[in-house]
Amino acid sequence: MNNNFPYSKYNFNNQDLLSGLTTAECDRLTANKEILNFKAGTQIFKEGTEPKGIYRVLSGKVKKYTATNFGTDHIFYICGENEYLGYHAILSEEEYPDSATALLDCEVAFIPKNDFLNVVSKSHLLSQRLLKNLSHEFGVFLNATKILARYTVRERTAINLLILQRKFSVKESLKEIEINREDLASMVGTAKESLVRMLKDFKEEKLISTKGRIIFIEDLEGLVKASNYK
Amino acid sequence: MNNNFPYSKYNFNNQDLLSGLTTAECDRLTANKEILNFKAGTQIFKEGTEPKGIYRVLSGKVKKYTATNFGTDHIFYICGENEYLGYHAILSEEEYPDSATALLDCEVAFIPKNDFLNVVSKSHLLSQRLLKNLSHEFGVFLNATKILARYTVRERTAINLLILQRKFSVKESLKEIEINREDLASMVGTAKESLVRMLKDFKEEKLISTKGRIIFIEDLEGLVKASNYK
DNA sequence: TTCTTACATTGACATTTATCAATTTTATTT
DNA sequence: AAATAAAATTGATAAATGTCAATGTAAGAA
Numbered sequence: 001m002n003n004n005f006p007y008s009k010y011n012f013n014n015q016d017l018l019s020g021l022t023t024a025e026c027d028r029l030t031a032n033k034e035i036l037n038f039k040a041g042t043q044i045f046k047e048g049t050e051p052k053g054i055y056r057v058l059s060g061k062v063k064k065y066t067a068t069n070f071g072t073d074h075i076f077y078i079c080g081e082n083e084y085l086g087y088h089a090i091l092s093e094e095e096y097p098d099s100a101t102a103l104l105d106c107e108v109a110f111i112p113k114n115d116f117l118n119v120v121s122k123s124h125l126l127s128q129r130l131l132k133n134l135s136h137e138f139g140v141f142l143n144a145t146k147i148l149a150r151y152t153v154r155e156r157t158a159i160n161l162l163i164l165q166r167k168f169s170v171k172e173s174l175k176e177i178e179i180n181r182e183d184l185a186s187m188v189g190t191a192k193e194s195l196v197r198m199l200k201d202f203k204e205e206k207l208i209s210t211k212g213r214i215i216f217i218e219d220l221e222g223l224v225k226a227s228n229y230k
Numbered sequence: 231m232n233n234n235f236p237y238s239k240y241n242f243n244n245q246d247l248l249s250g251l252t253t254a255e256c257d258r259l260t261a262n263k264e265i266l267n268f269k270a271g272t273q274i275f276k277e278g279t280e281p282k283g284i285y286r287v288l289s290g291k292v293k294k295y296t297a298t299n300f301g302t303d304h305i306f307y308i309c310g311e312n313e314y315l316g317y318h319a320i321l322s323e324e325e326y327p328d329s330a331t332a333l334l335d336c337e338v339a340f341i342p343k344n345d346f347l348n349v350v351s352k353s354h355l356l357s358q359r360l361l362k363n364l365s366h367e368f369g370v371f372l373n374a375t376k377i378l379a380r381y382t383v384r385e386r387t388a389i390n391l392l393i394l395q396r397k398f399s400v401k402e403s404l405k406e407i408e409i410n411r412e413d414l415a416s417m418v419g420t421a422k423e424s425l426v427r428m429l430k431d432f433k434e435e436k437l438i439s440t441k442g443r444i445i446f447i448e449d450l451e452g453l454v455k456a457s458n459y460k
Numbered sequence: 461t462t463c464t465t466a467c468a469t470t471g472a473c474a475t476t477t478a479t480c481a482a483t484t485t486t487a488t489t490t
Numbered sequence: 491a492a493a494t495a496a497a498a499t500t501g502a503t504a505a506a507t508g509t510c511a512a513t514g515t516a517a518g519a520a
Contacts, residue, residue: 066372066373066375066376068376068380068381069458069459069460070458072380074375074376074379074380076372076375076376076379087365088365088368088369089365090365091361091362091364091365092362092365092366092368092369093362094365094366094369097368097369097372097373098369098372120361121354121358124351127357127358127361128351128357130361131321131350131357131360131361131364132321132322132323134321134361134364134365134367134368135317135318135319135320135321135322135324135364136322136324137364137368138318138322138327138364138367138371139318139322139324139327139328141368141371141374141375142296142306142327142328143296143327144371144375145296145304145306145371145374145375145378146296146298146304146306148375148378148379148419149304149306149378149416149419150298150302150304150419151298152506152507153506153507154506180467180468181467181468181469182467182468186379189378189379189380190507190508191507191508191509192467192468193468193469193470193507193508193509193510194506194507194508196468196469196470197469197470197507199469200469200470212468212515212516212517213467213468213516228299228300229299230299382476382477383476383477384476410497410498411497411498411499412497412498420477420478421477421478421479422497422498423477423478423479423480423498423499423500424476424477424478426498426499426500427477427499427500430499430500442485442486442487442498443486443487443497443498
């Protein structure tokens, strides 16, 4: 399970943003907290709308994506358990720059905007932690843009399989990924058919196998090699 | 000069990060400030090294980029006057995730790490402003990844010319860009020869003209159309 | 289960983009 | 200005990727 692929370069939240706050701060944060459930495929928030609060994923997976004006999406991140959604738009005082949709059934905690902003403005710990996290995200995005700008579809496919393997391995079987081909293609930044052909190549090279839409990672090191990461 | 291209989606610093501080805060920030000069082509800091402080561009242009392990760079941003460099790595407590090199001769103000961190930790205004700015940058990067993932070389070339036109228009002639083809290709995320061919197409379509390496924007609206932005 | 629908896969082909090797142009040095 | 070096451009071609249409397969509904 260990290998030399730098997962931290692909993860937004390495630490729990809201942990370690004082009881009073926690109380203020959670005073109006709501637990929400989203079925797979349901949109949580939509690009271009006004943010109402932040969300913490309690269980399930959420895809974050932006839409082009010509009908294709780009999925730039999959959020797993204990990751947060929607804080950027609130802090930047702008509309949501992206959309979020449940990839699997989700349980999510919702904290209204004002409760969040209130604690941010009063908690030194929280604002420092947000600064640290947002600055870390800068590096994650840099890495993402470099990969999109300079790596081939084959390399990007391998990279995304490695990321997903790690994302899905937390609570489930270590080596299986369930994602539809359209979404995976949208992460890689390619056409669905090109993605399917790349998976076929990887199958022939014994790097993966599939059963239905489920992808099994068979050779982690082989995928790392295919990703051209050093 | 006005058109409907959304430049703010491409700009990291929309406001001056350090303006409006109290005199005491300013004094503490600038206590050990140094003014540095970098000749075009000189590296200011290097990916993977430890950050020593932050930089403010007083004049000139700086390119920010990351390197792949196979020898190509990706230039993800050009910094102009009054923009800041290097604060991400300091706030994230990580190594520089990117490199910075003077694109034109530059004058730069350097503020040592500890002076910056000191004021950040004590100034509510500054930390709030940083939070706002870093969150805005999230949207800028989202836009960048979407464009790299989903737009063609032609579209990306048009987009980058529009960005550069705006970047270079602040103090200089409104419509000319001076950048070498390798760097422009690196921004677009394509090969130098492909970039040159795209410029040739744009010349034939009267969207631009060139004289030596200088590119003149002849038809801003035509470029917006070519960028496929809506 | 059977039907129905959505999704995954394949094939054929077009288009886009990259690569390598000249050649021409521009910038720099003497 | 002439010589030299660096950068830009072009041509020929290969390789990668996208598109459209068809077919196969799996999952959910009746």
